[in-house]
Amino acid sequence: MIARIVSGLVPFLGLVLIWVLIWGQVTWLALVTGVALALLVSRVFYLPAVRLSGRINLWFGLLFVLRLLGDIVVASLQIAWIALGPGYRPSNAVIAVQLRTRSDLIMTFTAEAVSLVPGSIVLDIDRDASTLYLHALNVKSVEEIPALKQKVLDTERRLIRAAGSADDLARLAEGGTAASASASGPASASGSGSASAEEDAS
Known part of the structure; x- marks a missing residue:
């Protein structure tokens, strides 16, 4: 009850x-x-009940908040530099990132945290596949995509450590994803000079 x-x-x-x-x-x-x-x-309107993990780690929660604030400050300075710099050419990409969590709450918080950082915004969430589709600003080459994906996964990792379920923690330790089988799909690109790449399940 x-x-x-x-x-x-x-x-x-x-x-x-x-x-x-x-x-x-x-x-x-x-x-x-x-x-x-x-x-x-x-x-x-019908609001589905949110399944809570039943655990919270205040230390990791504090680290998540501090890191998020730091990322926002750094990204804001980078965006300001891009906006003021001469000769900027739009070079953006839409990237698919497969998460490890199966929690709607962690998935939503990850999407919100990523969108709060200037330069990236989540366009769509595939709940069944635990995949975020985000638009990233100033992606100049395909080689930059793995690092962008890793930033999202790092945000998810900090959230899981702060309030994730035992199942999410176990999957995090094993390095697995939420999907039962590996899936891949292309990351579509937008803008001139945009980057595109075949996405893996990492």
């Missing part, structure tokens, strides 16, 4: 948080209207 209440509370609080972020300030009016809106959405 308690587990059901907690699992339903996660999307509810998420809706309230999103509403407060839209307002851009934490006020009583924003909180009250956010709670009212979350109650309305919860009643009118």
